[in-house]
Amino acid sequence: MGIVPVWGYQMILAGVLAHLLGLNKVITIVASNISIPPMIPFLLFGSYATGGWILDRPVTLSLHEVTFETVKNSLLQYLAGSMVFAVICGLLAGVVCLILLSLFRKPERAGG
Numbered sequence: 001m002g003i004v005p006v007w008g009y010q011m012i013l014a015g016v017l018a019h020l021l022g023l024n025k026v027i028t029i030v031a032s033n034i035s036i037p038p039m040i041p042f043l044l045f046g047s048y049a050t051g052g053w054i055l056d057r058p059v060t061l062s063l064h065e066v067t068f069e070t071v072k073n074s075l076l077q078y079l080a081g082s083m084v085f086a087v088i089c090g091l092l093a094g095v096v097c098l099i100l101l102s103l104f105r106k107p108e109r110a111g112g
Contacts, residue, residue: 002034003043003086005079010035031093043085048074050088051081 001014010032018028035043045061052059057077 001028001032001086003047003082003089005047005082034089044078046089047082047085048078049081050085051077051079054080054084 001010001017004010004013006013011029014028014032015025017023018025048061049059051057055077
């Protein structure tokens with residue numbers, strides 16, 4: 001939820017979805033805080049590049065040519081990409097967590 005473009009409502013939406021899906025609310029809300037300042041450029045570029053892949057558009061970023069018109073023309077590419085990028089990152093994080101939890105799980109005690 002930290003990548004989905006619902007700025008300002010990410011933690012609330014993550015908490016509501018965790019409740020509805022029966023997930024651990026604390027872990028979900030903590031994990032939704034991925035959009036911290038050092039990560040923002042990577043998240044923005046990943047969303048924009050994913051949108052380019054989905055919409056079959058070129059990834060052309062130039063910080064020297066940022067105008068309202070270029071932002072307006074790239075908004076759909078960013079929004080579509082951010083939704084798909086969020087799902088991909090969420091699935092990837094889930095698989096990594098599942099692997100790590102299965103590797104470091106304590107063995108069950110017999111009779112206990």
